[in-house]
Amino acid sequence: MTQWFDPHFISLSLQNQVRVGEVGGNTLGFYGCQMSPDGSMILAHAFHGALHLWCKDQDKERGWRPGVVISGHFNAVQDLSWDPEGEFILSVGSDQTTRLFTPWRKQDSKQATWHEISRPQIHGYDMQCLAMVGGFQFVSGADEKVLRVFQAPRNFVENFASISGISKEKLLQSTSLPEGASTPALGLSNKAVFQGKMLSQHSKEEQFSSISDQYQESYFHPLSLTEPPPEDHLLQNTLWPEVQKLYGHGFEMFCLASDSTKTLVASACKASKAEHAAVLLWSTATWRQLQTLPYHTLTVTQMAFSPDAKFLLAVSRDRTWSLWRRKLPTPENPEPSFSLCAHTTKDTAMHSRIIWSCDWSPDSKYFVTSSRDKKVIVWGPCMLENSEEPVFPLEIKPCSSILDVGDSATAVAFCPSLCSDRSYLLAVGLECGQILLYRWRPGQVGDVCWIFVCILSVVSLHQKSFQRQSHTLAVKRLRWSDTERKLEEKSSWVQLASASADHSVKIFNINKQAL
Template sequence: MVAPVLETAHVFCCPNRVRGALSWSPGPGGLLAFGTSCSVVLYDPQKRIVITNLNGHTARVNCVQWICKQDGSPSTELVSGGSDNHVIHWELENNQLLKAVHLQGHVAPVYSVCAAYQERASDVTLQTLIVSAASDSIVLIWSKKASEVPVLACGDDDCRIQLFVQQDGQFRNVLFLRGHEDWIRGVEWTIFGRDLLLASCSQDCLIRIWRLCIKSTSLETQEDDIIRLKENTFTVESKSIKIEFAVTLETVLAGHENWVNAVHWQPSFYKDGVLQHPMRLLSASMDKTMILWAPDEESGVWLEQKEWTPEIVISGHFDGVQDLMWDPEGEFIITVGTDQTTRLFAPWKRKDQSQVTWHEIARPQIHGYDLKCLAMINRFQFVSGADEKVLRVFSAPRNFVENFCAITGQSLNHILCNQDGDLPEGAAVPALGLSNKAVFQGDITQPSDEDELLTSTGFEYHQLAFQPSVLTEPPTEDHLLQNTLWPEVQKVYGHGYEIFCVACSNSKTLLASACKAAKKEHAAIILWNTTSWKQVQNLVFHSLTVTQMAFSPNDKFLLAVSRDRTWSLWKRQDTALPEQEPIFTLFAFTNQVTAVHSRIIWSCDWSPDGKHFFTGSRDRKVVVWGECDSNNEFMEHSIGPCSSVLDVGGSVTAVSVCPVLDPSQRYIVAVGLECGKICLYSWKKTNQIPEINDWTQCVETSQSQSHTLAIKKLCWKNCNGKNEQNESESAEWLYFASCGEDHTVKIYKVNRCAL
């Protein structure tokens, strides 16, 4: 069996923030399907890993539903709807995509889908029936063959529920169910014996359960003094037979304090005429709570079930991920995104299992501006840049370090001995503030009952005091929001516009930063001392925004690329006195005459030996630059292309060079495209002019492995760091991480022996 060249090792993402974006397949081993940006993700909650991505939508996925079988066996089909106006029917085999069918008919975003199997008496087969609703105010019914729909329920924004039945090939409205006092947010049917139960939820904070049954079996009494439920009736004619149905209000459930956004019945099936699961209803609300309802066995009154505790699940950004970095030891990844958060992902190493899964274990920064870039200053300190024009520096608190060691299996004593000074316990954000304030041991107080109250609107997170905790497994969402912030240790001012990119020297003594710019004066690169955080120098050359920067491996050079389609190379000039800061001077550059790229240069990176640097541009080109003397030193003003121009077939948004060479001693280059695909190439300098056969394509991501929107950053793991599985595997596998506008972060493993 041939070993794969490229595998997706871990995926970090979360469901889109829309009401119907998640569905759980019933039965043993059922998978969670949820929409993340334009993709449908299949997640195994038992193994805590992403099984695959279903990529087909071109805009946000708004709704997903598994098509469940009545016998409770695992589902192999699901349906999704998106803002691209499409409904997609997915067929799976062994949890991998077998077939995808696009259903086109809506002219506006699809926000609701419902699907079911219908048994056909004529041939005893199951036919797939799909119903979709969109903001074009149209409900569409999809079926492979002609089907009969007994009843269709639609919740409206006029507070009513409409019931439709199909007769003579047409759907007609047979009944309006009134009772809710605000928009209907969700409806769902379930079978109960010979009857149907319909649960509806609304912005009036209430849930109503309706019973539909054949009129002859409905509750009747001959005694006039007995209170009877009001029945709404309608008649269906089928093959010269008239059947009268009755709908009654079964109960009203009041327990939520804000809009009820969704209701779902517990999946159930009948075996030998016996219901295999108890009847239970789950509701979710804008009050940030879920309630599990069930009827009391004796009285029949619907009651709330006992409290449940949250499990460890997948998490990630809910908007575009703009930048990522591995820590110097290769033990965790830190990311920033336009969801205004900084997140830290690390491996969970359980003593009782050999499998290692990665999880979000900290949310060091929750900001008020979109975050765009970050750089690691040391293993437990980073700087981030956002749209607020300010750089902010954060350091890990003691409580995080302790929990990090417990979760990942690190030595606490070894890490703490490398930390300077007395670490704070944690951090908290004051009301109406943006800065994470350090909390020391003496500042910690026990929370009062008032601290637990929600805000009056229920839409914002109420600020709570930091409380230290001891963790041996990844934290839950409420803990991530409250107790994993890092104290802010420095604000750095100097730029006039939104911060766009940052880079730290390999010695961790200098930080370079740049902001958005439309003029040369604002496009200057600022150098900072990472100890005093004072400005060292302004580097003025580019006329538009500097998009990315990188220090050479020996820190002698700083490379910058820009929207103005040029790059600049700055050389470090050491000063005579050790206490004086080094000075960088412009060493080489491209202009309109010498430039190769004809569009924005989005990305750059150095070869691990420092002999060459790579640039990638919107013009689809990747170019290698450099001319060195016998001492591997760049020759002033003589730097030019030393490779053939690689056309990758799409706009290049990210480039990263592996820190080790492939088995044939060629550089391994990961190239990220605007379409979301990642391509791996190898390159080796030839002595031929022009260069021939210097590029070799190794592998590219498959459709399920790719991102669905633009790649924002690629970063290889430091090969000197520890391997997440075992040391013997480290020589065979290389790891790199990617992040993109599709809200996801992925870790890939590359089999270097198969390149």
């Protein structure tokens, strides 16, 4: 006899046993997840590409703890900068974030790996540029007319000391630092949060009981970290407070530069006319605008102060460069000021397309420019007379044969120290994603003074013979660390960081003695 069951009388009792992944901040939730075959880990991915990992805690029956995962930008990385001590890297991107990366070593591992440990700025505009102006202070620019200055909070400095192993007393120079920062509802400025002013959960609920308060403030919760934080903490609890806004530009910000003394910042915005293409100089002591430097007719694409802080170099979409010399202070004008001392014109320009990038040699004698026309040119020497002002403008010409790199040269950087044979080491980034290394010696135009060293590549762990490009899209920025690291005994190593339109930041360890 067949027995029939009415489906209306069948019921299933499902009980929620564990909940993981409560995500706050600027996110739209998860897109999917996967559990490991042994059931000990859960890996999820969110709307903005972030990975989340939870590991089952064996000491607790139903306990799950966040795990350390890879994180990074989910759109083009536009700029990056090392901190003065070479301990961490700051980067900005078109994903509207500023991110901080530093090496971290597990307790059972001898090799350090780089991880994101702070997201100082989560913005409403695409980020374009930044400049470090101290160990824990930076200026950033986005697709808006405002520059913003950020200062590290106490909670970050303490956690950075725990993760990096550096003495907290050495890092904490000020006792008046805020504890952290929070983002106001519908705001773009990170507000400082001081000790004793962090709201309790009860007071938060009371404050936002109104139906009209649909966009609540992202509240800061102090962290005590010994390893890189998970994504939910990066989104909400690692912000840096904004300490200053700088107004003066008429269009969206495009590039920034700071001098070696960290007393000056130069800024430039997008421009289609000469009146908007002027470079602005700012004092980091007062954050006042000191000077306007007009010369170019189109957007200044990159700027660089010489290592001795005596010159400022600017390159532009108008295919020319301008060189500005620092004036000696006088009793009437003690503040820093610059005057135009050399430049190229449409008639004397060596580049036939946009000049994308520039940099200085470590001795401040030469500077290099790279362009969409596939050319890399070294200029100089920048030797001035001992008088306060030269009678005639400096006549600076190419001091090398023109290097054709075969593709649009989007980034260039001098290594801050010389090679063993006293030659200069340069890195050149291309639009195709490759990074080329060259050694260069001063010589007459026409001399063979360029020596190709190598193409930086990433080697596959599974097929050691297989190599791929450093990046898959255009290299946006190249920066050498100013501090040499002894990564191996009796070897002198330097580190090169690169930012790319392929959403990645990469760091290369390079042994100069092997070149």
